[in-house]
Amino acid sequence: MSESRIVQLTASDITMDEQRLDASLWQLGLRRLRRDYLTIAAIVVILIIALLALLAPVISNQILNVNYTKTSRDIFLPIGSAGHILGTDDIGRDYFSRLLYGGRVSMGIAFSSAVISILIGITLGLISGYYQGGPLKIVDDTMMWFITTLNSIPTLYLLIILVAAMGGNSTSVRSSVSLSVLSLVLILSLLGWTGTLRLVRGETISQKNREYIVAAHAIGVSTWRIMFSHILPNVFSVIIVSLAIDIGNLILVESTLSYLGLGVQEPTPSWGNMLTDAQTFFTRGLHLLLIPGTLIGVTVLCLYIIGDGLRDAFDPQTVKK
Amino acid sequence: MLRFILRRILQAIPTLFGISFLSFAIMTAAPGGPTAAMKLDPHLTVKQREAAADRLGVNDPFFVQYIRWLIGDDWKTYETVDNDGNVVREKGENKGILRGDFGRSFTYKMPVVDLIKEKLQPTAELGLLSLLVGFGLGVPIGILSALNQGGKFDNLTRVVAVVFNALPAFYMGLLLILVFGSYLELLPMGNRCPISVSGECSLTDRAERLILPVFTIATGFIAVLSRYARAATLDVLNQDYVRTARAKGLHSRQITFRHVGRNMLIPIVTLLGPSIPGILGGAVVVERIFSWQGLGRLALEAVTTQDYPVVMAFVMFGGVSTVIGYLLSDIMYALVDPRISLDAGAGRS
Numbered sequence: 001m002s003e004s005r006i007v008q009l010t011a012s013d014i015t016m017d018e019q020r021l022d023a024s025l026w027q028l029g030l031r032r033l034r035r036d037y038l039t040i041a042a043i044v045v046i047l048i049i050a051l052l053a054l055l056a057p058v059i060s061n062q063i064l065n066v067n068y069t070k071t072s073r074d075i076f077l078p079i080g081s082a083g084h085i086l087g088t089d090d091i092g093r094d095y096f097s098r099l100l101y102g103g104r105v106s107m108g109i110a111f112s113s114a115v116i117s118i119l120i121g122i123t124l125g126l127i128s129g130y131y132q133g134g135p136l137k138i139v140d141d142t143m144m145w146f147i148t149t150l151n152s153i154p155t156l157y158l159l160i161i162l163v164a165a166m167g168g169n170s171t172s173v174r175s176s177v178s179l180s181v182l183s184l185v186l187i188l189s190l191l192g193w194t195g196t197l198r199l200v201r202g203e204t205i206s207q208k209n210r211e212y213i214v215a216a217h218a219i220g221v222s223t224w225r226i227m228f229s230h231i232l233p234n235v236f237s238v239i240i241v242s243l244a245i246d247i248g249n250l251i252l253v254e255s256t257l258s259y260l261g262l263g264v265q266e267p268t269p270s271w272g273n274m275l276t277d278a279q280t281f282f283t284r285g286l287h288l289l290l291i292p293g294t295l296i297g298v299t300v301l302c303l304y305i306i307g308d309g310l311r312d313a314f315d316p317q318t319v320k321k
Numbered sequence: 322m323l324r325f326i327l328r329r330i331l332q333a334i335p336t337l338f339g340i341s342f343l344s345f346a347i348m349t350a351a352p353g354g355p356t357a358a359m360k361l362d363p364h365l366t367v368k369q370r371e372a373a374a375d376r377l378g379v380n381d382p383f384f385v386q387y388i389r390w391l392i393g394d395d396w397k398t399y400e401t402v403d404n405d406g407n408v409v410r411e412k413g414e415n416k417g418i419l420r421g422d423f424g425r426s427f428t429y430k431m432p433v434v435d436l437i438k439e440k441l442q443p444t445a446e447l448g449l450l451s452l453l454v455g456f457g458l459g460v461p462i463g464i465l466s467a468l469n470q471g472g473k474f475d476n477l478t479r480v481v482a483v484v485f486n487a488l489p490a491f492y493m494g495l496l497l498i499l500v501f502g503s504y505l506e507l508l509p510m511g512n513r514c515p516i517s518v519s520g521e522c523s524l525t526d527r528a529e530r531l532i533l534p535v536f537t538i539a540t541g542f543i544a545v546l547s548r549y550a551r552a553a554t555l556d557v558l559n560q561d562y563v564r565t566a567r568a569k570g571l572h573s574r575q576i577t578f579r580h581v582g583r584n585m586l587i588p589i590v591t592l593l594g595p596s597i598p599g600i601l602g603g604a605v606v607v608e609r610i611f612s613w614q615g616l617g618r619l620a621l622e623a624v625t626t627q628d629y630p631v632v633m634a635f636v637m638f639g640g641v642s643t644v645i646g647y648l649l650s651d652i653m654y655a656l657v658d659p660r661i662s663l664d665a666g667a668g669r670s
Binding site: 148261282296 | 335487488495496598599601609635639
């Protein structure tokens with residue numbers, strides 16, 4: 001088994017002329033990534049969008065001198081109007097600055113929820129995988145029962161019930177949902193970790209009986225240390241690779257929630273809630289419908305491409321086509 | 322086989338229990354809780370509100386409330402003092418969700434179960450058709466691209482599938498309305514059944530109105546299924562029995578349909594279970610865009626008006642449907658693939 005692996009690895013090394021056997025996994029991955037032009041292009045696009053979104057306050061306040069929440073009587077101004085690069089929206093707000101801030105909100109929510117849920121997933125996955133099949137397997141069983149339960153409820157239903165519970169506004173006469181960006185991040189990260197848990201648990205189970213773990217046990221290393229400083233580094237590449245795809249999925253989920261009026265609330269813009277009244281834009285300003293949707297699509301597409309590219313580059317198990 | 326099905330059903334019980342517990346716990350933790358809505362009702366005096374709160378049992382410990390939600394309270398008698406100081410004894414009316422009673426909707430003032438029954442048909446129409454279209458188009462596309470692996474069709478479908486996956490479903494729906502409804506004026510832009518004098522709508526009209534919403538949900542399915550079907554077909558193409566069939570000199574069409582087609586369907590069967598939450602979630606979005614009077618719209622409405630009994634019933638409905646979907650998937654998988662050992666406990670319930 002191990003011999004055939006070595007043969008396989010060297011065979012693929014020969015095809016890549018500059019690769020040496022002394023390179024680390026990460027170095028090899030980076031080298032492979034450097035040849036993957038599609039992934040590099042996707043990374044560049046994401047970096048540009050992220051940079052624009054990060055600089056949203058600077059661009060709109062200092063350079064363009066517009067306020068993204070200030071309404072005016074100039075509604076549905078076309079692209080290229082004086083003072084408004086992309087015109088204005090249905091209540092006369094500068095559209096370009098709203099897109100920038102919307103990107104900031106959408107990408108910010110997706111990124112932070114992805115990181116939090118991955119941290120939860122790693123911790124619980126390591127614990128669950130480590131105790132699987134052992135004397136404390138009740139821990140693993142409980143965890144698996146919990147995520148089976150969680151996965152049995154349609155995600156959107158779970159999201160809306162959590163939004164109802166956390167954003168329920170019982171003091172106003174006209175009942176509505178009001179939710180801060182922070183609680184939205186919390187809700188998304190509380191629901192997003194099951195995938196990471198399954199991944200980490202599987203990897204942990206395959207690692208925990210290897211010789212180096214047995215050796216660590218033998219010299220009396222503590223359980224927590226085995227989990228976090230012995231097993232974790234070996235399952236880390238799998239997780240990092242899934243991060244890009246997770247962020248992409250979360251952008252989709254956030255935009256859907258915000259579109260439905262259950263996510264980011266006006267006047268804070270997000271790419272999703274900018275489309276809430278999209279059907280009224282059909283005749284008055286098609287770009288108001290097309291731009292946010294295309295931005296969501298392009299961002300998510302790039303993140304998917306990056307995810308695939310990283311997996312091909314860093315996951316030693318996938319043989320490059 | 323019967324034992325296998327029975328055990329699968331038994332395995333589903335803890336999951337169902339978990340779903341009910343989770344949805345109840347989340348709703349109870351909601352700030353204000355179910356009595357908050359009553360505070361806004363000007364017709365209620367403080368005393369009446371307290372009596373109602375007592376009746377709802379919101380002051381009881383959590384587990385008492387949960388068990389009452391499960392098994393009801395019609396075996397219990399409540400004592401209340403009316404305005405004249407007389408003691409009034411009333412029997413509880415709730416049967417509990419285990420006996421199919423989800424209480425009454427705050428907004429519609431009618432039993433939640435009747436409400437769901439009423440809205441089920443439009444959503445079922447939408448969901449089943451999307452499933453049909455999704456499997457009907459996704460699987461052949463996947464097979465074709467596997468047979469032309471690396472060819473033009475394969476590359477094209479791969480790109481299209483990734484792009485469709487990257488677009489949110491609601492945006493897909495908006496684009497479809499824009500192109501086919503607003504721009505080309507080919508298809509109606511929404512509404513399941515328009516208001517007419519006779520109150521009935523013709524079958525063709527209804528079918529016409531189904532096309533765009535069904536395709537909105539189905540595009541996601543087609544994208545995912547074509548990828549799975551491609552992988553499954555490639556897997557089968559590499560099997561020894563396909564090589565043997567080729568070596569025997571069988572016609573390639575015969576190999577495709579008899580050997581490859583039938584066997585690649587086996588893993589596809591397992592995708593039926595996960596499709597159900599996809600449909601129920603998709604319905605929420607699509608029904609909003611196409612003003613479809615179904616379950617998804619009711620769910621959204623219930624959340625924004627804080628109609629707690631309806632919201633909780635929804636989560637239970639979604640959970641039970643999903644569990645049943647997985648159950649059916651597992652049973653079908655065991656039926657179509659005789660290699661599946663019926664005693665292996667692995668897999669999800």
